Amino acid sequence: MPGDHRRIRGxxxxxxxxxxxxxxxxxxxxxxxxxxxxxxxxxxxxxxxxGSAYLEAGGTKVLCAVSGPLQAEGGERGGGPAGxxxxxxxxxxxxxxxxxxxxxxxGRRRRAPPGGGEERExxxxxxxxxxxxxxxxxxxxxxxxxSALLLEDGGSALAAALTAAALALADAGIEMYDLVVGCxxxxxxxxxxxxxxxxxxxxxxxxxxxxxxxxxxxxxxxAGLLGSGxxxxxxxxxxxxxxxxxxxxxxxxxxxxxxxRAARRRGAAAPP
Amino acid sequence: MAAGFKTVExxxxxxxxxKENCRPDGRELGEFRTTTVNVGSIGTADGSxxxxxxxxxxxxxxxxxxxxxxxxxxxxxxxVPNVDLSPLCSWRFRSGPxxxxxxxxxxxxxxxxxxxxxxxxxxxxxxxxxxxxxxYCDLICLNHDGNxxxxxxxxxxxxxxxxxxxxxxxxxxxxxxxVNLKKKSYLxxxxxxxxxxxxxFDDTLLIVDPTEEEEHLATGTLTVVTxxxxxxxxxxxxxxxxxxxxxxxxxxxxxxxxxxxxKKLMDEVFKSxxxx
Numbered sequence: 001m002p003g004d005h006r007r008i009r010g011x012x013x014x015x016x017x018x019x020x021x022x023x024x025x026x027x028x029x030x031x032x033x034x035x036x037x038x039x040x041x042x043x044x045x046x047x048x049x050x051g052s053a054y055l056e057a058g059g060t061k062v063l064c065a066v067s068g069p070l071q072a073e074g075g076e077r078g079g080g081p082a083g084x085x086x087x088x089x090x091x092x093x094x095x096x097x098x099x100x101x102x103x104x105x106x107g108r109r110r111r112a113p114p115g116g117g118e119e120r121e122x123x124x125x126x127x128x129x130x131x132x133x134x135x136x137x138x139x140x141x142x143x144x145x146x147s148a149l150l151l152e153d154g155g156s157a158l159a160a161a162l163t164a165a166a167l168a169l170a171d172a173g174i175e176m177y178d179l180v181v182g183c184x185x186x187x188x189x190x191x192x193x194x195x196x197x198x199x200x201x202x203x204x205x206x207x208x209x210x211x212x213x214x215x216x217x218x219x220x221x222x223a224g225l226l227g228s229g230x231x232x233x234x235x236x237x238x239x240x241x242x243x244x245x246x247x248x249x250x251x252x253x254x255x256x257x258x259x260x261r262a263a264r265r266r267g268a269a270a271p272p
Numbered sequence: 273m274a275a276g277f278k279t280v281e282x283x284x285x286x287x288x289x290x291k292e293n294c295r296p297d298g299r300e301l302g303e304f305r306t307t308t309v310n311v312g313s314i315g316t317a318d319g320s321x322x323x324x325x326x327x328x329x330x331x332x333x334x335x336x337x338x339x340x341x342x343x344x345x346x347x348x349x350x351x352v353p354n355v356d357l358s359p360l361c362s363w364r365f366r367s368g369p370x371x372x373x374x375x376x377x378x379x380x381x382x383x384x385x386x387x388x389x390x391x392x393x394x395x396x397x398x399x400x401x402x403x404x405x406x407x408y409c410d411l412i413c414l415n416h417d418g419n420x421x422x423x424x425x426x427x428x429x430x431x432x433x434x435x436x437x438x439x440x441x442x443x444x445x446x447x448x449x450x451v452n453l454k455k456k457s458y459l460x461x462x463x464x465x466x467x468x469x470x471x472x473f474d475d476t477l478l479i480v481d482p483t484e485e486e487e488h489l490a491t492g493t494l495t496v497v498t499x500x501x502x503x504x505x506x507x508x509x510x511x512x513x514x515x516x517x518x519x520x521x522x523x524x525x526x527x528x529x530x531x532x533x534x535k536k537l538m539d540e541v542f543k544s545x546x547x548x
Contacts, residue, residue, distance in 0.1 A: 006369050006370045006375055007354055007370060007375075007378065008352050008353055008354060008378055008379070008382050009352070010339070010350050010352035010406055010408065011339035011340060011342070011350055011406055012339075012340075013339065014337035014338060014339035014406045015337060015338045015339075016335075016337050016338075017336065017337065017338060017438055017440070017449075017451045017453075018451075018453070020338075020440075020448065020449045020450060020451045021438075021451045021452075021453045046329075046360075046361075046414065046415045047327040047415060047417060048327070048361060048362045048363070048415050048416055048417060048484070049360070049361075049363075049415075059315055059316075061314070063360070063414060065359075065360045065361075067359065067363045070363070099359065099367050101358065101367075103331075103333060103410065103412055104333065104335065104354075104408065104410040105314060105316060105317035105320065105333025105334065105335050105408075105410055106314075106316055106333075107316060108316060110335040110337060110408050113354065113356065113410075114369075145359055145363075147358060147359045147360040147367070149358070149360055149412070149414075151314060151331065151333075152314045152315060152316050152317075153316065154315075
C-alpha cells in the first residue's frame with residue numbers, strides 16, 4: 001500500500017479474479033426461515049489470554065480473547081453514563097474496550113489490514129451489547145479488553161462475535177450478570193418478503209435489510225440491537241426481533257454446556 | 273514455593289533447570305514442542321493453514337488477486353507477506369499499526385521467500401507487462417508463546433502448498449482476462465524452507481524452540497532457515513550475545529535434523545488430503 005512503510009509493499013491496486021469469472025451466480029437454497037445452523041463453541045483455548053472462546057456456526061468462524069482487568073489508560077474519565085443508579089459512580093466504574101477485526105482472508109475480497117469505519121461501528125456495537133451484562137462496578141479504574149477476530153465470514157458475523165465475546169468474558173472469570181447471546185436475521189427482498197434467522201453469506205448479500213439481536217437469556221432482557229436496510233412496516237421489524245430472541249434462547253443450552261466443559265478442563269489441569 | 277521463587281528470581285529458577293540439562297516444561301535442550309498442522313480450513317481463502325508449536329498458534333490465509341507486474345520486472349508476480357501480532361495473541365501488543373516485532377517478522381518472512389525461491393515469481397506472471405498474480409499471505413498470530421518465526425515459516429509453507437489458482441486466459445480480442453473458477457491448479461513449490469530458532473542463555477548455552485518466558489530471559493536469539501538439500505537460505509541473528517563458529521555449526525546441524533522432521537509431518541498431512 002502506498003505510504004504505509006510499516007508493511008511489505010505490494011502493487012498499487014489489485015482486483016479479485018471473481019470480477020473476471022465466467023459463470024452463473026449462485027442462488028441461496030430455499031429453507032425453513034427459523035432454522036439455526038449447528039454451533040460449535042469452545043472456551044479456554046488460548047494460553048496467553050485471560051479468557052478466550054472460539055465459535056463456529058456454519059461457515060462463520062470467530063475467535064475472541066479477553067485480557068484484564070488492567071490499569072485504565074488515560075487517567076480521569078470525565079463523562080460517561082451519568083448516574084446509572086445503584087452501582088459505583090461513573091468515574092469509578094471499569095471500562096470495556098472492544099475491538100472487532102476481520103482477517104484479510106475472511107471475505108470474498110481481500111480487505112487490507114487497516115479496517116476502516118465498519119469495524120469501528122461493529123466494535124462499538126459489541127461494547128454497547130456487552131456492557132449491560134458485565135459488572136463493571138466491581139473493577140474500578142480498570143479496563144477489560146475484548147478482541148474479536150473474524151477468521152471466516154459465513155453470515156451473521158456480528159452475532160457470532162457477540163456470543164464468542166460473552167463466552168470469553170465468562171471464561172476469564174469476569175463477574176457478569178448473564179451471558180449475552182447474539183442472533184442475526186435478514187429480510188429477503190422480492191414479492192413475498194420473509195425474515196430469515198441466522199442467514200448465510202449468500203442470503204445476507206441479497207438481503208434488503210438485516211438485523212442483529214443480542215439477548216441476555218436468563219434475565220430475558222435485550223442487550224443490543226443493530227439493524228439497517230428497508231424492512232417494511234414496523235410490525236415486520238417487531239416480528240423479526242421476536243424471531244431473533246427465540247433463536248437466542250435456543251442457542252443458550254449449547255453455550256452453557258461449553259462453559260461447563262471449559263470449567264472442568266481448567267479444574268483438571270490446575271496444579272494441586 | 274516454586275511458583276514464588278519463579279516470580280521473584282526467574283533467571284535463577286531457569287538456571288537450576290538448565291544445570292540438569294532440561295527445562296521447566298520437561299523438554300531437553302534440543303527438543304521441539306509438539307507441532308501440529310491443519311490445512312485448508314478457511315473456505316474463503318485460496319489457501320490456508322493453521323500451525324501449532326506447543327501453545328504458539330499461527331494461522332496463514334492466502335488470497336490471490338490480479339495486479340499489474342512491477343515496472344522493473346514485467347515478467348514477475350508479487351508475493352506480499354504480512355505478519356499480524358494483535359492484542360488477541362498476547363497482552364504485550366497494542367491494536368493499531370504493526371509494532372516493531374510484527375515488522376521484523378514480516379521482513380523476515382519476505383527475506384525467506386526471496387532467498388529460498390519457494391516460488392519462482394515468473395510462475396505468477398500471466399501476461400508479461402500486463403497481468404500477474406499477487407499472492408497476499410496474511411499470517412495472524414492467535415497465541416504468542418514464543419518462537420513466532422518458526423511457526424510463521426511453517427504456516428506459510430503449508431498454506432502455499434494448499435493454494436489453488438483458477439485458470440486464466442487472456443482473450444485476444446477484448447484484451448481482458450477470462451477466469452475459469454471451476455478449473456484450479458496447485459502452485460509449483462520449488463523448495464521447502466524450514467526455520468529453526470534458538471535462544472542463547474548466559475552467552476553460552478543454546479536451547480531450541482524457546483517459549484515466551486525463555487525468550488525474555490535469553491541474552492540472544494538466532495534463527496536458521498534451511499531447505500531440503502541442507503542448504504542455508506537465511507540466518508537471522510538480531511544482536512544479542514556472540515556465538516563461536518563451532519556453536520553456529522551445531523545450530524545448523526540441528527536445523528537440518530529439524531527440517532527432516534517437519535518435512536515428514538508435512539508429507540503425511542498432504543498425503544492424507546490427496547483424495548479430493
